[in-house]
Amino acid sequence: MTANTLPVADRGVVHGACPHDCPDTCAMLVTVEHGRAVRVQGDPDHPFTQGFLCTKVNRYVDRTYHIDRILHPMRRLGPKGSGRFVRVTWDEALDEISDRLSAIARSADGPQAILPYSYAGTMGLVQGSSIDRRFFHSLGASMLDRTICSMAGTVGMRMTLGANIGADAEGIPESDLVLLWGTNTLTSNPHLWPFVLEARRRGAPIIAIDPLRTRTAAQCDEWIPIRPGTDAALALGMMHVLFQQGLEDRDYLARFTLGEEALRTRAREYAPERVAGITGIPAAKIVELGERYGRSRAAFIRVNYGLQRHAGGGMAVRTIACLPAVTGHWRRAGGGVQLSTSANFQFNKHALERPDLSPPVRTINMIRLGEALTTPNAGVGGPPVRALVVYNSNPAAVAPDRNAVLRGMSREDLFTVVLEHFQTDTADYADIVLPATTQLEHWDIHFAYGHHYVTLNQPSIAPLGEAKPNSEIFRLLARRMGLDARLFADDDVMLVRQALETNAEKLRGVTFEALLDRGWARLNVPTPYLPFAEGKFPTPSGKCELYSERMAQMGLDPLPSFTAPYEFPENVPELSSRYPLTLISSPAHQFLNTTFVNVDALRRAAREPECVLHPVDAERRAIASGARVVIQNDRGAFTAVARVEESIREGVVWAPSIWWGKFATDGANANQTTSQRETDLGHGPVFYDNLVEVSLAD
Ligand SMILES: Nc1nc2c(c(=O)[nH]1)N[C@H]1C(S)=C(S)[C@@H](COP(=O)(O)OP(=O)(O)OC[C@H]3O[C@@H](n4cnc5c(=O)[nH]c(N)nc54)[C@H](O)[C@@H]3O)O[C@H]1N2
Ligand SMILES: Nc1nc2c(c(=O)[nH]1)N[C@H]1C(S)=C(S)[C@@H](COP(=O)(O)OP(=O)(O)OC[C@H]3O[C@@H](n4cnc5c(=O)[nH]c(N)nc54)[C@H](O)[C@@H]3O)O[C@H]1N2
Numbered sequence: 001m002t003a004n005t006l007p008v009a010d011r012g013v014v015h016g017a018c019p020h021d022c023p024d025t026c027a028m029l030v031t032v033e034h035g036r037a038v039r040v041q042g043d044p045d046h047p048f049t050q051g052f053l054c055t056k057v058n059r060y061v062d063r064t065y066h067i068d069r070i071l072h073p074m075r076r077l078g079p080k081g082s083g084r085f086v087r088v089t090w091d092e093a094l095d096e097i098s099d100r101l102s103a104i105a106r107s108a109d110g111p112q113a114i115l116p117y118s119y120a121g122t123m124g125l126v127q128g129s130s131i132d133r134r135f136f137h138s139l140g141a142s143m144l145d146r147t148i149c150s151m152a153g154t155v156g157m158r159m160t161l162g163a164n165i166g167a168d169a170e171g172i173p174e175s176d177l178v179l180l181w182g183t184n185t186l187t188s189n190p191h192l193w194p195f196v197l198e199a200r201r202r203g204a205p206i207i208a209i210d211p212l213r214t215r216t217a218a219q220c221d222e223w224i225p226i227r228p229g230t231d232a233a234l235a236l237g238m239m240h241v242l243f244q245q246g247l248e249d250r251d252y253l254a255r256f257t258l259g260e261e262a263l264r265t266r267a268r269e270y271a272p273e274r275v276a277g278i279t280g281i282p283a284a285k286i287v288e289l290g291e292r293y294g295r296s297r298a299a300f301i302r303v304n305y306g307l308q309r310h311a312g313g314g315m316a317v318r319t320i321a322c323l324p325a326v327t328g329h330w331r332r333a334g335g336g337v338q339l340s341t342s343a344n345f346q347f348n349k350h351a352l353e354r355p356d357l358s359p360p361v362r363t364i365n366m367i368r369l370g371e372a373l374t375t376p377n378a379g380v381g382g383p384p385v386r387a388l389v390v391y392n393s394n395p396a397a398v399a400p401d402r403n404a405v406l407r408g409m410s411r412e413d414l415f416t417v418v419l420e421h422f423q424t425d426t427a428d429y430a431d432i433v434l435p436a437t438t439q440l441e442h443w444d445i446h447f448a449y450g451h452h453y454v455t456l457n458q459p460s461i462a463p464l465g466e467a468k469p470n471s472e473i474f475r476l477l478a479r480r481m482g483l484d485a486r487l488f489a490d491d492d493v494m495l496v497r498q499a500l501e502t503n504a505e506k507l508r509g510v511t512f513e514a515l516l517d518r519g520w521a522r523l524n525v526p527t528p529y530l531p532f533a534e535g536k537f538p539t540p541s542g543k544c545e546l547y548s549e550r551m552a553q554m555g556l557d558p559l560p561s562f563t564a565p566y567e568f569p570e571n572v573p574e575l576s577s578r579y580p581l582t583l584i585s586s587p588a589h590q591f592l593n594t595t596f597v598n599v600d601a602l603r604r605a606a607r608e609p610e611c612v613l614h615p616v617d618a619e620r621r622a623i624a625s626g627a628r629v630v631i632q633n634d635r636g637a638f639t640a641v642a643r644v645e646e647s648i649r650e651g652v653v654w655a656p657s658i659w660w661g662k663f664a665t666d667g668a669n670a671n672q673t674t675s676q677r678e679t680d681l682g683h684g685p686v687f688y689d690n691l692v693e694v695s696l697a698d
């Protein structure tokens, strides 16, 4: 059994897909010479990729052949966290893992003491959610709730629109107003930008709503510096203006929405003066924004996931998602809201993952890993977590409340396996590290969350060293552990085909052969796709649910409302007297979460861990640009170099992320200060709902 059933070419150009957790899911062309990848570039024929890759993935070849690539299995020598390992053979590594996991499964604690931990190091279905899932389901391991990024907003969308789908970015050129709302487009969604520029060329103003004047906001026509976590109030303030001035689309509201009257009543409570007090945006500006939105024909609102990393993140996304139904902008190309397009990709996940194989087991929320590893019943009942198998993720750096996570990962009685490309912070805590292939070395199939194309990734080079695809590693482990062989017989190409075996209308015509030929294929939807032009919301009522009965049943406010952050200064006077600043630790331009931090050229461009402060906040603390500062709260602390700039709201500080502990002088990163609390919907993280104090390091 091999992972690759078609040969890898010695030279030529191979169609691939960028594997990273990014809405753009670029179609990549990989140039191979003498069996070695020499260049990656964006596919010029792909309507969204448009021939370019980002600053990070342009370095994908450097990353693949990086001198630090893990090329063979290793067993830990020193204490956990020390990063000292010795080479072992695949047989030794697999035997040890199989023995340890089998012993735990047979013990009184049972298989639920085993916890898989994975996220989106690759977004590919084959290497991210296929054989691995079959393996853990067959074992009866604990389930992992993969909430770390998008669940608050996803559930907010489901409650309102029925699914996490939205307006088509390819309609943006026809838009007459673009709101980049809590998203740093040039950094985290760069292929949207050409569409935005085309809209601007045709006359549409571009407005950024963000506490930071990001590199994106700096390029916009206007920057509205909102207080973190208050977006729902702003959206309600806009609705107040819309209804008051008669700018709503009565026909759309009557035919395609549920709860118009209740929403009108609710919006009345959010007069601009009140909203100004909450959001820190002047009342006149709120009125102006509401009017501009209401007077435009097809405003495009791009929200992304940064916005929902606060206590009320789900409600914030839901509230914003109501706006285009109030104005009827869904009717026209370029109008509507987009958080994601992912729910359009109705692959046959059941066939890939086989959830039916799992007995009833507990589920552990990935953002509570610290708690799960340090409390006897993992915080949710059942046995302690005794084994952790990590792949496609770097929890020792990305999970909130890093001190708790590292305390848990340091447990000598915890057996940890890490499948990785590099010796990450997480790999330092492994008992066994296994070498995984990169995207150039394996097959995969990709959905997207920022556009409507399926992308196939064909391997362009043979695996480096002794690296193996995740899928193959789990096949080998399954065989070692005596799991049902029939479940693990499918090779990677068969898995790609299985993903496409579905009657889903939107995947009609998207075949393996078509993908093989061109590398990508558009879903069976028009260009641009107007999902709600005629209503047809996939909610229980078939309408856009301004009023949500399901939320009422969950004990939540059924109407859009403002939910204050946990650490909203005026609600927590004692805490905010000690920690008056809100820390946003959103992505650095050069990194992708923690991926690429170890690529020298990119890390040099990011310089070092930094903390951006407003001049007023800096002056109060006698902090000058270049000073070394400590950012701290009761959860923990990290150091950074101060950068004093007007490009941020007063009261907010920014630490571009996510650094590896081992590349920081103090071994710490921003997640030392973040909490394991959950959002209102979807049990998501609240990374940016985080009060800190910044002081000079001595
Ligand atoms: N270069 C790069 N690209 C990436 C990533 C990366 O790490 N690096 N990560 C990828 C991943 S996993 C994801 S999920 C996406 C995330 O992409 P985005 O959703 O764009 O995420 P963030 O950069 O976290 O946040 C975007 C902006 O939201 C702002 N923000 C924070 N809180 C609030 C708020 O309460 N209200 C408003 N209005 N704005 C707020 C932040 O200041 C930030 O500028 O990007 C993907 N793309
Ligand atoms: N403070 C703060 N924390 C955050 C965020 C933030 O904005 N601020 N953002 C959050 C968000 S949005 C997200 S999505 C998470 C991201 O968290 P993660 O999904 O953990 O993302 P990465 O840090 O990129 O780590 C992915 C790892 O997977 C590995 N990998 C890639 N491909 C493969 C493969 O094929 N096989 C194997 N075995 N490994 C592979 C990479 O080498 C990398 O080390 O972080 C969250 N944490």
Ligand code: SF4
Residues within 6 Å of the ligand: 018, 019, 020, 022, 023, 024, 025, 026, 053, 054, 055, 056, 057, 058, 189, 190, 191, 592
């Ligand atoms: S990280 Fe995003 S922008 Fe960069 S190549 Fe990948 S999909 Fe494209």
Ligand SMILES: [Mo]
Residues within 6 Å of the ligand: 021, 148, 149, 150, 305
């Ligand atoms: Mo994410």
